[in-house]
Amino acid sequence: MTYRVGVDLGGTKILIALAEKNGKILQSKKIPTRANKGPEIILRDLVAEITTLFQVPLEEIEGMGFCMAGYYDRRKGVILGSPNLPGWENYPVEQQLNCLLNFPVIVENDANAAAWGEYVYGAGRGKENLLLVTLGTGIGGALIIDGKLAHGASGLAGEIGHIPILPREGPLCGCGKRGCLEALVSGTAIAREGRALLKTGQQTLLWDMVEEVSLQARDVFDAARQGDRCSLEIIDLAARYLGQGLAMAVNLLNPEMVIIGGGISSERELLLVPLRRYFSQMLIKPMAETVPLVPAELGEQAGVRGILALLDNFLSEKGKKLL
Ligand SMILES: [Zn+2]
Structure with a gap:
């Protein structure tokens, strides 16, 4: 064996x-x-x-x-x-x-491996043109175009996390620039906004839930789930920026589907409901009616399953060449 x-x-x-x-x-x-x-x-x-x-x-x-x-x-x-x-x-x-x-x-x-996993086994089965976005500590992206992973000239295609949304006044991003989508919408960004909220002294359930230093994105989602208005506003604003970034990518690439994966996507409906609304408002009409925005299906195994499927292709191609 x-x-x-x-x-x-x-x-x-x-x-x-x-x-x-x-x-x-x-x-x-x-x-x-x-x-x-x-x-x-x-x-x-x-x-x-x-x-x-x-x-x-x-x-x-x-x-x-x-x-x-x-x-x-x-x-x-x-x-x-x-x-x-x-x-x-x-x-x-x-x-x-x-x-x-x-x-x-x-x-x-x-992200490329996760997209391939979702394409072969998950939410993207049967679709030949996909955009995958992973929302976690950062934001990753990957494209499948006509049934192939799109790598671009040097392998960097799909870096949707670094689309400039607020390049002048936005917060600093891990890449060194300002106002990238990742700096506005990632788990890190949502946690930062939650901490900033505590500093303003506004009325929020977060006061009772967590210390400022240990506040995580999931605390903001938990408070929002309990109806906390300020936390809902943080998520709504993140959804608007993400909707904008996705609309830019989708207007350009015309995928059949957008798959949202990564840690934050487990907060599905809280984020996906406003996200779908902003996304379709910002798309050109024919696409707004035909491009579904769906959660990923493979969870944290997407990358491993995708890379194993790519390895399978690689080894069978290699085998064919030897024949
Ligand atoms: Zn960036």
């Missing part, structure tokens, strides 16, 4: 899955990312974990799909940088993994 491994490396956790041919996951594990240790140690940890977590000798593994949160230049096999993982600037990840492992490895950006 031979196995395949799928890895999704994020800023706080690494998801590792052991799979059969055709992507069926046999076991999956989550380990913390020692993000501040830098790429060499993270990758070495990862290789050690694969054998110990699954009790499978490396000789029985025929390939690995690796996706991570970062700007990946696939022509060079290099991570150009990662907002949530320090030390990965211009890091030759493909070459390093090939040095550490003696089976084929493919590398992708995590």
